[in-house]
Amino acid sequence: MAKQETKGNIGVTSENIFPVIKKFLYSDHEIFLRELVSNAIDATQKLKTLASVGEFKGELGDLTIRIRTEKGKLIISDRGVGMTADEIDRYINQIAFSGAEEFVKKYKDNAAAIIGHFGLGFYSSFMVSKKVEIVTRSYQEGATAVRWSCEGTPEYEMTETTKDDRGTDIILHIDDDNKDFLEKDKITSLLEKYCRYLPIPIAFGKKQEWKDGKYVDTDEDNIVNNTQPAWVRKPSELKDEDYKAFYRELYPMADEPLFWIHLNVDYPFNLTGILYFPRIKSNMDLQRNKIRLYSNQVFVTDSVEGIVPEFLTLLHGVLDSPDIPLNVSRSYLQSDQNVKKISAHITKKVADRLEEIFKNDRKAFEEKWDSLKLFIQYGMLSDEKFYDRAAKFALLKDVDGTYYTLEEYRKLIASEQTDKEGGVIYLYTTNPDEQYSYIQAAKDRGYNVLVMDGQLDVHAIGQLEQKIEKTHFVRVDSDTIDRLILKADAPTVSLTDDQRQALQQVFRSRLPKMGKTDFVVTFEALGPSANPVMLTQGEFMRRMREMSAMQPGMSFYGEMPESYNLVLNTDHPLILSVLSDEEKACTDKLQPILSDIKGWEARQHDLREAQSKKKEDELTEAEKEDMTNTNRTLDELRGRRDAILTEYAAGNKVVGQLIDLALLANGLLKGEPLSRFIRRSVELIG
Numbered sequence: 001m002a003k004q005e006t007k008g009n010i011g012v013t014s015e016n017i018f019p020v021i022k023k024f025l026y027s028d029h030e031i032f033l034r035e036l037v038s039n040a041i042d043a044t045q046k047l048k049t050l051a052s053v054g055e056f057k058g059e060l061g062d063l064t065i066r067i068r069t070e071k072g073k074l075i076i077s078d079r080g081v082g083m084t085a086d087e088i089d090r091y092i093n094q095i096a097f098s099g100a101e102e103f104v105k106k107y108k109d110n111a112a113a114i115i116g117h118f119g120l121g122f123y124s125s126f127m128v129s130k131k132v133e134i135v136t137r138s139y140q141e142g143a144t145a146v147r148w149s150c151e152g153t154p155e156y157e158m159t160e161t162t163k164d165d166r167g168t169d170i171i172l173h174i175d176d177d178n179k180d181f182l183e184k185d186k187i188t189s190l191l192e193k194y195c196r197y198l199p200i201p202i203a204f205g206k207k208q209e210w211k212d213g214k215y216v217d218t219d220e221d222n223i224v225n226n227t228q229p230a231w232v233r234k235p236s237e238l239k240d241e242d243y244k245a246f247y248r249e250l251y252p253m254a255d256e257p258l259f260w261i262h263l264n265v266d267y268p269f270n271l272t273g274i275l276y277f278p279r280i281k282s283n284m285d286l287q288r289n290k291i292r293l294y295s296n297q298v299f300v301t302d303s304v305e306g307i308v309p310e311f312l313t314l315l316h317g318v319l320d321s322p323d324i325p326l327n328v329s330r331s332y333l334q335s336d337q338n339v340k341k342i343s344a345h346i347t348k349k350v351a352d353r354l355e356e357i358f359k360n361d362r363k364a365f366e367e368k369w370d371s372l373k374l375f376i377q378y379g380m381l382s383d384e385k386f387y388d389r390a391a392k393f394a395l396l397k398d399v400d401g402t403y404y405t406l407e408e409y410r411k412l413i414a415s416e417q418t419d420k421e422g423g424v425i426y427l428y429t430t431n432p433d434e435q436y437s438y439i440q441a442a443k444d445r446g447y448n449v450l451v452m453d454g455q456l457d458v459h460a461i462g463q464l465e466q467k468i469e470k471t472h473f474v475r476v477d478s479d480t481i482d483r484l485i486l487k488a489d490a491p492t493v494s495l496t497d498d499q500r501q502a503l504q505q506v507f508r509s510r511l512p513k514m515g516k517t518d519f520v521v522t523f524e525a526l527g528p529s530a531n532p533v534m535l536t537q538g539e540f541m542r543r544m545r546e547m548s549a550m551q552p553g554m555s556f557y558g559e560m561p562e563s564y565n566l567v568l569n570t571d572h573p574l575i576l577s578v579l580s581d582e583e584k585a586c587t588d589k590l591q592p593i594l595s596d597i598k599g600w601e602a603r604q605h606d607l608r609e610a611q612s613k614k615k616e617d618e619l620t621e622a623e624k625e626d627m628t629n630t631n632r633t634l635d636e637l638r639g640r641r642d643a644i645l646t647e648y649a650a651g652n653k654v655v656g657q658l659i660d661l662a663l664l665a666n667g668l669l670k671g672e673p674l675s676r677f678i679r680r681s682v683e684l685i686g
């Protein structure tokens with residue numbers, strides 16, 4: 001029989017397929033190797049399937065896929081089903097490419113989308129080749145081998161040929177611009193990236209050995225892939241060591257994982273994989289996009305956003321699912337029903353696994369909590385369903401290092417820490433060292449204090465307050481101990497208005513001037529044994545400031561000055577003695593001014609009263625002037641009063657010392673004021 005020879009045109013409706021492939025698919029050139037090796041895998045697995053159902057009766061033999069280079073050529077050979085001339089015609093020549101130009105315009109930056117969309121896997125070889133040949137022989141008995149070749153134009157040539165073995169050789173004549181794809185290191189790294197876990201052995205050259213001062217090939221194939229990666233094996237076959245070894249293989253630099261989840265679903269979608277919980281030591285360790293996505297063991301991408309919920313992108317590991325549409329946009333992915341189900345399934349599995357560890361080994365769970373906390377909080381904050389599940393095992397840690405579930409903690413504090421309105425007050429510290437004296441005071445009262453020093457704690461606190469009725473979180477230093485948890489009305493402060501004003505001015509005049517920090521002097525009757533002066537910072541404003549620091553759009557609170565209350569304990573002898581000393585020193589000078597102030601205040605009051613009944617434009621010039629004069633006189637009198645008190649305060653060593661002590665207790669005394677404090681302390685001792 002004469003050798004048959006065919007020339008023809010590739011059945012592309014657009015003439016432009018080759019320029020398109022060369023030009024637009026530029027960025028992802030390297031994927032040609034993945035596509036060709038995947039085809040070889042498909043062909044091999046088809047043959048195995050045929051053999052298993054008895055349609056192929058020959059010897060399967062060695063099925064290794066081989067990759068080699070030879071004089072400017074890169075050759076991929078398999079011993080799979082091969083193709084008849086007919087099949088080449090159908091599967092290679094007749095490629096559907098309708099609407100190509102429009103599509104290419106739309107997706108010109110996304111080579112993967114085009115290739116996947118049109119099943120152009122094989123044609124991606126033209127991204128790097130000036131000529132491609134297929135030499136193939138079908139597994140079917142008596143099949144004739146065929147050589148197909150094409151030089152990147154819409155014309156191809158097909159001739160009969162001879163081939164000893166069944167299967168296919170794809171021969172790429174690499175073009176001048178892409179010579180690097182002939183380099184051993186380049187090929188090795190691509191195989192490593194895309195083919196590392198493919199299910200059929202892939203050989204790239206031979207294993208080498210060191211001999212006579214150089215590396216030489218041995219007889220042994222250099223197999224580049226692990227055909228049975230941990231995730232495709234049965235969980236029952238795997239030991240902890242195997243999971244850890246696989247983790248090391250994936251992330252050689254990472255610390256040992258905390259634990260892992262082996263996913264294995266085949267209905268209603270296909271999903272396998274292993275997700276690892278990494279050990280998070282600091283926020284620096286937070287690395288997204290560590291999960292690798294595979295489709296039937298072919299590497300697809302390491303960016304899984306849109307496929308797994310955001311908080312799970314902190315996990316590491318591998319997902320493998322042929323049911324995730326691969327070459328579509330992220331937004332399409334998120335609306336895909338399968339992807340939604342997969343995402344929900346993974347979330348549920350993660351929650352189940354955490355709960356299981358919590359239930360079976362509470363101690364181990366507690367030991368890992370600090371590393372897990374950020375991740376679980378993130379999940380609780382971003383996913384309602386996850387919150388509901390995690391609320392059972394999420395932990396709170398107190399300053400003594402004891403862990404409680406939300407429910408346990410509620411029980412623990414309910415009796416001692418309920419205020420007069422029935423609210424349960426959760427006391428917490430953000431810094432056990434800095435807030436030490438407040439924590440101590442709370443503990444002395446029989447209160448428990450939580451440590452909330454994590455990155456997401458401020459948000460977690462807000463969430464718990466919303467979710468658990470009658471729950472209020474209050475930082476230990478946000479008020480004096482009596483007022484942290486108000487059990488009854490606070491004892492009243494018995495000072496006259498004049499006394500209040502005097503003390504306020506005496507202390508205010510000695511407060512340091514710090515940009516962006518405000519102090520308000522307040523009074524409380526805290527009992528003689530409590531500190532004379534304390535600094536507190538209201539919970540609400542502080543929290544708003546903290547949250548705004550993390551969130552854009554809340555800059556209003558961020559701009560607010562930091563505001564502290566300087567609380568004077570009116571039961572303390574030192575405060576009482578400052579007051580009586582001030583009265584002794586200033587009363588004579590102050591008395592006439594104070595009585596003037598009273599007179600003018602009465603006048604101001606009357607004027608306001610009278611004028612409030614009239615509209616602005618009904619006021620006469622005289623009335624307006626009267627008011628202005630009164631205000632000015634009052635300002636002036638108060639100024640004189642304050643000046644006397646300021647002068648007195650300047651000579652009072654106790655006031656400065658008390659303020660500095662309060663600042664010191666809050667870490668606010670620094671630099672020059674600190675050294676002045678130390679000098680003054682020494683003098684006072686002497």
Ligand code: ADP
Nearest residue numbers: 039040043082083091092119120121122123168
């Ligand atoms: P896809 O793999 O998505 O079908 P490709 O362009 O990669 O698209 O391949 C087209 C077809 O060519 C395949 O479906 C297969 O029938 C055939 N083919 C490609 N490579 C081989 C091979 N190595 N052995 C046998 N058939 C192959």
Ligand code: MG
Nearest residue numbers: 035039121122
């Ligand atoms: Mg393919």
